[in-house]
Amino acid sequence: MDSSQSIGMGSRLTKTAQTATLICLVLAAHAVAAPKYDLLIRRGHLIDPRNKISGVRDVAVSGGKIVMVAAAIDAADASKTIDARGLFVTPGLVDIHTHVYAGTGEKGSYAGDNSVYPDVVAPRAGVTTVVDAGGSGWRNFEDFKQRIIDRSTTRVLAFLNIVGNGMRGGKFEQDLLDMAAQPTADMARKHPGVIVGIKTAHFSGPEWLPVERSVEAGTLAALPVMVDFGSRKPERPLSELVTSKLRPGDIYTHMYSGLRGEQDPSGAVNAALWQGRKRGVIFDVGHGATSFAWRIAVPAIKEGFLPDVISTDMHVASMSGGMKDMANVMSKFLALGLPLDEVVARSSWHAARAIRQESLGHLSVGANADIAVWKIEKGSFGYVDGPGTRLAGSERLVAEVTIRAGKVIYDLNGLGAEAAKTGN
Numbered sequence: 563m564d565s566s567q568s569i570g571m572g573s574r575l576t577k578t579a580q581t582a583t584l585i586c587l588v589l590a591a592h593a594v595a596a597p598k599y600d601l602l603i604r605r606g607h608l609i610d611p612r613n614k615i616s617g618v619r620d621v622a623v624s625g626g627k628i629v630m631v632a633a634a635i636d637a638a639d640a641s642k643t644i645d646a647r648g649l650f651v652t653p654g655l656v657d658i659h660t661h662v663y664a665g666t667g668e669k670g671s672y673a674g675d676n677s678v679y680p681d682v683v684a685p686r687a688g689v690t691t692v693v694d695a696g697g698s699g700w701r702n703f704e705d706f707k708q709r710i711i712d713r714s715t716t717r718v719l720a721f722l723n724i725v726g727n728g729m730r731g732g733k734f735e736q737d738l739l740d741m742a743a744q745p746t747a748d749m750a751r752k753h754p755g756v757i758v759g760i761k762t763a764h765f766s767g768p769e770w771l772p773v774e775r776s777v778e779a780g781t782l783a784a785l786p787v788m789v790d791f792g793s794r795k796p797e798r799p800l801s802e803l804v805t806s807k808l809r810p811g812d813i814y815t816h817m818y819s820g821l822r823g824e825q826d827p828s829g830a831v832n833a834a835l836w837q838g839r840k841r842g843v844i845f846d847v848g849h850g851a852t853s854f855a856w857r858i859a860v861p862a863i864k865e866g867f868l869p870d871v872i873s874t875d876m877h878v879a880s881m882s883g884g885m886k887d888m889a890n891v892m893s894k895f896l897a898l899g900l901p902l903d904e905v906v907a908r909s910s911w912h913a914a915r916a917i918r919q920e921s922l923g924h925l926s927v928g929a930n931a932d933i934a935v936w937k938i939e940k941g942s943f944g945y946v947d948g949p950g951t952r953l954a955g956s957e958r959l960v961a962e963v964t965i966r967a968g969k970v971i972y973d974l975n976g977l978g979a980e981a982a983k984t985g986n
């Protein structure tokens with residue numbers, strides 16, 4: 563080996579070493595700079611009614627918050643990417659009428675066996691926030707809170723029942739002596755942002771007292787009232803409720819039930835409901851087991867009496883009946899001819915506004931990363947109402963992925979999952 567060869571070899575070695583060092587530096591730089599985003603949802607059709615967006619966007623999430631919404635975001639900046647091409651991306655839904663005070667063991671009670679655990683039903687239907695509609699009153703709210711609210715992944719809020727004992731069945735719910743405004747308002751004030759309203763429900767007497775005490779408590783605590791108007795009584799007509807007893811911002815639920823005069827004998831919407839809407843009363847679906855009828859909803863929608871808010875009235879009986887879940891109830895409104903954007907608005911942003919929780923129900927930068935990804939299946943579907951009649955539909959909303967505070971909590975087809983190692 564002569565000297566020239568040795569020099570040549572040395573120069574080759576030096577070059578190789580230099581390249582290796584460069585590669586190491588590049589790799590090190592990459593390892594040090596963590597991806598900017600925890601999660602990136604790419605190429606989905608974003609529907610964000612609050613921000614008036616309906617089009618293809620990328621959404622980036624970091625630290626449980628939405629950090630960027632743009633036409634294109636670099637996938638290299640994200641540690642996990644969901645390809646949402648052909649899918650819809652919406653705010654995580656806000657279901658303002660549910661019954662989730664489960665687990666007490668009380669028979670025949672919405673503070674017990676009639677209720678469902680929120681984490682069992684919400685994620686698989688794109689729902690990230692549920693509001694318990696009066697399962698508890700001021701006497702048992704804190705039991706509900708420690709049992710369900712504090713332990714659930716789903717965000718759980720509450721309408722506090724004007725009945726101190728809550729929705730524990732007939733003998734409690736008909737007890738006029740347990741409907742006190744002051745302790746109800748005091749409990750609501752103790753839990754701001756969790757107790758978001760007052761509920762009255764299931765009352766079968768002729769008195770106005772349950773409604774009046776609810777409004778009194780709502781005024782004391784600066785919260786809206788939600789009314790399930792109970793049995794139809796001539797002494798307390800629906801017209802008086804929505805045109806004078808309720809305040810603007812109060813919520814009439816079960817709007818398409820037909821059980822309390824929502825439809826007049828001619829088949830038109832009771833004119834008082836239109837007047838109530840003009841005054842600012844909010845009308846909510848609250849589908850439930852028996853509180854949604856096609857014979858009421860179809861003509862009402864044709865007349866233009868749309869829901870302000872779409873909600874389920876989720877409980878053990880309704881979820882196995884015609885209601886099923888939020889996605890199914892929304893699909894019913896697609897079958898009624900509402901555009902998807904309108905259906906989403908009424909299930910997210912408008913719902914959040916009805917409970918005055920304006921941090922929810924949208925995908926603004928800085929908002930909670932509560933997100934749902936949807937597929938619309940095309941085919942031949944049937945939608946059943948409370949009385950058991952069927953309406954045909956050609957579309958069905960299916961929740962693909964649900965994200966709560968930036969974490970994937972439901973993923974039907976593993977869009978956010980890594981491929982399995984099958985050995986091939």
Ligand SMILES: [Zn+2]
Nearest residue numbers: 659695850875
């Ligand atoms: Zn209910």
